[in-house]
Amino acid sequence: MNEFLGNKRAILTLVGPALLIYTAVMLVPVFWSAGYSLTSGNAITGYHFVGLANFRELVSDPNVSTALWFTVRYAVVLTIGQVVAGYLLALFYVFFLRRASALIRTLLFFPIVLPTVAVALMFQNLFSIAPINGPVNSLLIAVGYHAIDWFGSAGNAFWIIIIMDIWRSMGFYAVLLYAGLINIPESTIEAARIDGATRLRLVRHIVLPLSFPVLLSALIFSINGTLKVFDSILALTNGGPGNATTPLTLYMFNTSFSYDEYGYGATIALLLTIICLVVTLALYRWSRVGGEAAAQ
Amino acid sequence: MTTATAPRPVGDHAVRSAPAQRASRRAVVRFTRRLPARLLILVLLIVVVYPLVWLFLGSLKSQYDYLNTPSYTLPAHWMWGNYKAAWVTGDLGLYIRNSVTAVFPSLILVIVLGSAAGFALQVMKWRLSRPVTLLFLAGIMVPSQMILLPLFTIYFQVGLTGSLWPLIITYTGTGLPLTVFMMATYFRAVPREVIDAAAIDGAGIFRVFFSVALPMMRGAILTVALTQFFFMWNDLLVALTFTNSNNLRTVQVGLLNFTGQFGAIEYGPLFAAICITVLGTLVLFTALNRQVMKGLTGGAVKG
Numbered sequence: 001m002n003e004f005l006g007n008k009r010a011i012l013t014l015v016g017p018a019l020l021i022y023t024a025v026m027l028v029p030v031f032w033s034a035g036y037s038l039t040s041g042n043a044i045t046g047y048h049f050v051g052l053a054n055f056r057e058l059v060s061d062p063n064v065s066t067a068l069w070f071t072v073r074y075a076v077v078l079t080i081g082q083v084v085a086g087y088l089l090a091l092f093y094v095f096f097l098r099r100a101s102a103l104i105r106t107l108l109f110f111p112i113v114l115p116t117v118a119v120a121l122m123f124q125n126l127f128s129i130a131p132i133n134g135p136v137n138s139l140l141i142a143v144g145y146h147a148i149d150w151f152g153s154a155g156n157a158f159w160i161i162i163i164m165d166i167w168r169s170m171g172f173y174a175v176l177l178y179a180g181l182i183n184i185p186e187s188t189i190e191a192a193r194i195d196g197a198t199r200l201r202l203v204r205h206i207v208l209p210l211s212f213p214v215l216l217s218a219l220i221f222s223i224n225g226t227l228k229v230f231d232s233i234l235a236l237t238n239g240g241p242g243n244a245t246t247p248l249t250l251y252m253f254n255t256s257f258s259y260d261e262y263g264y265g266a267t268i269a270l271l272l273t274i275i276c277l278v279v280t281l282a283l284y285r286w287s288r289v290g291g292e293a294a295a296q
Numbered sequence: 297m298t299t300a301t302a303p304r305p306v307g308d309h310a311v312r313s314a315p316a317q318r319a320s321r322r323a324v325v326r327f328t329r330r331l332p333a334r335l336l337i338l339v340l341l342i343v344v345v346y347p348l349v350w351l352f353l354g355s356l357k358s359q360y361d362y363l364n365t366p367s368y369t370l371p372a373h374w375m376w377g378n379y380k381a382a383w384v385t386g387d388l389g390l391y392i393r394n395s396v397t398a399v400f401p402s403l404i405l406v407i408v409l410g411s412a413a414g415f416a417l418q419v420m421k422w423r424l425s426r427p428v429t430l431l432f433l434a435g436i437m438v439p440s441q442m443i444l445l446p447l448f449t450i451y452f453q454v455g456l457t458g459s460l461w462p463l464i465i466t467y468t469g470t471g472l473p474l475t476v477f478m479m480a481t482y483f484r485a486v487p488r489e490v491i492d493a494a495a496i497d498g499a500g501i502f503r504v505f506f507s508v509a510l511p512m513m514r515g516a517i518l519t520v521a522l523t524q525f526f527f528m529w530n531d532l533l534v535a536l537t538f539t540n541s542n543n544l545r546t547v548q549v550g551l552l553n554f555t556g557q558f559g560a561i562e563y564g565p566l567f568a569a570i571c572i573t574v575l576g577t578l579v580l581f582t583a584l585n586r587q588v589m590k591g592l593t594g595g596a597v598k599g
Contacts, residue, residue, distance in 0.1 A: 026473070027431075
């Protein structure tokens with residue numbers, strides 16, 4: 001049997017094509033791109049070696065620190081927002097709706113599959129102030145407040161992005177976390193209830209620790225995704241006003257394709273990749289340690 | 297409490313029996329206890345559904361109507377022509393054709409190559425299967441920005457720019473890591489005995505893969521294919537990088553530049569275009585929501 005499942009030629013035929021394409025399209029370009037960070041130029045003019053000049057620029061470029069700071073803020077705020085919203089929804093499904101939750105679960109999940117560009121264009125018009133007030137500003141006026149220029153200031157624009165992304169993703173995270181919550185044995189919760197635990201204590205001492213692993217994987221997934229955010233911000237604010245809502249991903253894209261500085265673009269991409277790698281690995285290690293601590 | 301137990305005429309609504317009273321009070325209590333949950337459901341539904349309804353109404357309004365009547369009103373004239381304008385003048389038909397041309401070949405390639413690799417990594421026995429799995433896994437972490445510039449340079453030098461090939465190649469390459477990984481996980485569920493039995497019956501390894509393992513994976517393949525479909529169909533970064541003319545634009549890139557086609561913003565056709573793209577995903581999601589939900593959340597937990 002081992003001979004049968006260890007057939008070298010068969011293994012190569014099955015895994016070879018995938019590995020080849022994956023290597024050609026992803027692995028090689030990763031290192032190639034890292035090499036570009038030592039050059040200046042682009043695909044049309046060609047590249048020439050400039051040593052560490054790009055890295056010196058990276059350190060002193062105020063746009064990089066703005067983009068980095070925005071990326072971090074966005075990742076932290078949105079991760080907390082969508083995981084908390086998703087967790088509350090999941091608790092609601094499990095403890096209030098019980099079996100009746102299938103339809104609402106499905107409905108709230110739907111926005112995540114919508115094209116990001118479509119959602120962003122919709123939110124632009126939902127929150128618009130000119131040429132006419134969108135529904136949100138109309139509502140504000142109707143309750144006696146005044147219309148707000150949502151995309152005019154950095155602070156407001158940031159929150160519209162967050163609101164839009166929570167709108168898109170809360171149903172997704174709810175389903176993700178729901179899967180972890182329904183695995184908690186009914187008897188455990190029943191036992192705690194009989195012992196007189198209040199609802200809040202039940203969540204704090206029984207449900208939260210038992211759903212800790214799935215919460216962590218939601219957290220890791222969210223951080224990893226938010227660090228790479230591109231579509232929703234490009235389509236909603238295009239990084240504006242000014243560069244106030246420009247994440248690293250978008251700054252890299254503009255540097256490379258609007259200003260044709262591939263060398264510097266590759267340097268920003270490298271910074272982004274290292275951040276993703278370090279954060280993901282750190283979270284992964286921490287989750288193992290934390291997971292064991294919570295299990296005890 | 298009342299102790300009246302004397303029989304009363306049936307249908308006397310003025311005075312009700314004690315058990316009925318208690319029952320109705322219980323109903324009231326139950327109703328008020330459920331009220332917050334029901335209100336919350338209502339709010340959630342409004343938050344999710346209302347923007348889409350508003351979008352749909354907007355797609356049927358004339359420019360004057362949209363700019364001069366409150367947002368919640370019905371269209372004065374139902375301008376179904378907006379959809380035609382979006383499709384023809386707005387080139388949405390072309391963009392959808394481009395998206396289909398780029399996404400479906402990539403999807404087929406990713407599924408065929410990904411399931412073969414997943415099978416080899418999970419079912420077959422070889423020394424390097426663990427390191428190779430980890431190698432694929434590493435690809436999930438890498439942001440696309442890290443591979444765009446070399447790819448652009450290669451495509452430019454080989455002369456592929458100006459066609460949809462760069463999209464097909466890039467989607468296939470970037471889709472593989474997650475596909476291979478999900479497939480390998482699903483192959484774990486195929487009982488070893490089934491494969492052993494087929495081997496004892498004299499089937500070759502490829503026959504075992506195609507005729508035994510793959511048919512057992514039909515559900516898993518649909519799930520993974522849907523996940524990848526949404527990733528590719530909704531992609532903006534890759535499509536934006538490798539499409540340099542209007543003739544090559546995918547739906548997302550076309551939508552992003554949509555207002556440009558008309559000179560100024562035409563709200564009706566713009567909303568109609570958004571509605572068409574929303575409707576496409578809505579149909580797919582309604583038909584296959586269980587698989588979509590399973591695939592997208594499964595990818596998250598494993599990735």
